[in-house]
Amino acid sequence: MTSSGSDSIKTNVIGGVIAGAVLAVGGAVWAFAPAAWKWFTDLLASIWAHLTSAATVPTWWLYILYAISAAAVLTVALRVRAAATSTEPTFTDYTEDRFMGAVWRWRYAHGAPTGTWAFCPRCDTVLVYSYQRDYGDLKTTLHCETCRVDIATEPGDRDDLVGKVHRQIDRKIRTGEWKNYVERAAPAQT
Ligand SMILES: [Zn+2]
Structure with a gap:
């Protein structure tokens, strides 16, 4: 039991030492804080004074700065205008092409062609x-x-046929070949 008594004394001593150390550090920080705050505000004030002070530079240097600024503003304005009035086709404008002698049309759902089917290249009737x-x-x-x-006869069933067309659409989107068809089908609109 004596050992447990000495343990509790030891704990008390250690606790007292830690508490003392915390108080000492806290006191030091408290004493230091106003000085640190003053140093920080002085630093801000000197930065502000530096930024607002008058600088003497040659006039030609000012003109260069004006020119660079004007060019930057003009570039940004032109980019914004180009983006706003852009009629660049995207791959989702590619909804028709010719495969296996037929005209195929489709739409997109989640970036993939869907509702894909064939039409007669001569009279545009839906093919059966x-x-x-x-x-x-x-x-x-x-x-x-x-x-x-008969427009075409291909091995496999209807799904195989549509799958074959989808693989061609996928290939043309990846290679960029789709642009040829979109540009040919819809002449430039301005
Ligand atoms: Zn026909």
């Missing part, structure tokens, strides 16, 4: 599809009811 079996291999034929002609 039918399946044929060719020695067990499924083939899809696109047919125009108005012109009474």
Whole structure:
């Protein structure tokens, strides 16, 4: 039990020392604070005095500064105007192209083509599809009811055909080839 008694005395002594140290540091900071504050406000005042003091520079130097400022303002103004009046097409303007002899049209949802389907290149009728079996291999034929002609026959079903077109659209968007079609389809609008 004596050991526990001496432990508590030791704890009290350590606690007293820590409390004393905290008070000493706190007192020092308290004593120092007004001096530090005065130094800080003096520093701000001298910076302000420096910034507002008159400087003597050659007049040609002022003209250079004016010219640089005017050029900067003009550049920013022109950029803003160009951005505001821009008619640059984006890839979402690319909603039509020709694949496998048919005209394909689509729209975009979450950046991907959707609602993709084929139209007759001659009369613009929506094409109908039918399946044929060719020695067990499924083939899809696109047919125009108005012109009474088959426009294309491709291996696979309807989804395979649309998937093939989507891969071409994806390729042309990545390579930038889509711009050729958009510019050809919609002549420059100013
Ligand atoms: Zn047709």
